Amino acid sequence: xxxxxxxxxxxxxxxxxxxxxxxxxxxxxxxxxxxxxxxxxxxxxxxxxxxxxxxxxxxxxxxxxxxxxxxxxxxxxxxxxxxxxxxxxxxxxxxxxxxxxxxxxxxxxxxxxxxxxxxxxxxxxxxxxxxxxxxxxxxxxxxxxxxxxxxxxxxxxxxxxxxxxxxxxxxxxxxxxxxxxxxxxxxxxxxxxxxxxxxxxxxxxxxxxxx
Numbered sequence: 001x002x003x004x005x006x007x008x009x010x011x012x013x014x015x016x017x018x019x020x021x022x023x024x025x026x027x028x029x030x031x032x033x034x035x036x037x038x039x040x041x042x043x044x045x046x047x048x049x050x051x052x053x054x055x056x057x058x059x060x061x062x063x064x065x066x067x068x069x070x071x072x073x074x075x076x077x078x079x080x081x082x083x084x085x086x087x088x089x090x091x092x093x094x095x096x097x098x099x100x101x102x103x104x105x106x107x108x109x110x111x112x113x114x115x116x117x118x119x120x121x122x123x124x125x126x127x128x129x130x131x132x133x134x135x136x137x138x139x140x141x142x143x144x145x146x147x148x149x150x151x152x153x154x155x156x157x158x159x160x161x162x163x164x165x166x167x168x169x170x171x172x173x174x175x176x177x178x179x180x181x182x183x184x185x186x187x188x189x190x191x192x193x194x195x196x197x198x199x200x201x202x203x204x205x206x207x208x209x210x211x
Contacts, residue, residue, distance in 0.1 A: 112147035116202035127160035
C-alpha cells in the first residue's frame with residue numbers, strides 16, 4: 001500500500017488530489033478527495049438523484065473505464081493524454097497511476113484557465129490548433145473540454161503541448177459514439193466548438209483574439 005498521508009499533493013482539483021508517486025517521480029497518483037467520495041457525493045444530492053447507483057458517483061471508476069476503452073481500441077498517439085499505468089491501493093483509497101508531466105525546466109505545467117487570461121501567444125495558439133487536430137485524428141472522446149482540465153506542457157521555451165488530464169471518457173449513457181465513426185466525429189466537433197467558446201471567454205478583452 002502506498003503511503004500518501006504524509007505527502008503534499010502537487011495539485012488539488014474539484015474531485016481529486018494528485019501526488020508524485022513515492023517510488024517513481026515520473027508518475028502521478030490520483031486519489032479522491034475525502035469530500036468527493038461516491039458516498040459523500042450521493043449524500044450531497046437531492047431528489048431522484050439519490051436513487052442512482054453508488055458507482056455512478058465514482059470518478060475513479062469512470063476514468064479507469066475510459067482508459068480500458070482506449071487500450072481496447074488501440075490508442076496509438078498518447079501525445080495529448082497521460083499514459084495509464086493501472087491502479088494502486090493507497091492509504092487514501094484506490095489511486096489511479098498515470099504519467100506525470102513537467103516542463104522542460106522541471107516546473108509543473110499551468111492549465112489553460114491560468115494561461116489564457118494572460119493572452120493568446122503564437123506558441124499557445126499553435127498548441128491549441130495541434131490539440132484540436134489530434135482530437136479529430138484520434139477520434140478522442142472526452143467529457144466537456146474544460147480549460148482547467150487541460151495543461152500546457154512546455155517541452156521547450158518555444159513549444160507548448162496541451163494534455164487533457166481530467167474529463168477523459170465518453171459521457172453518453174448509451175455509447176453510440178464508440179460504435180459509429182460518424183457519430184464520434186459529430187460529437188468531437190460539438191466539443192471543439194464549446195472549447196473554442198470557453199477559450200474566447202478566458203482571453204483578455206483587449207487582445208481581440210478569437211478561438
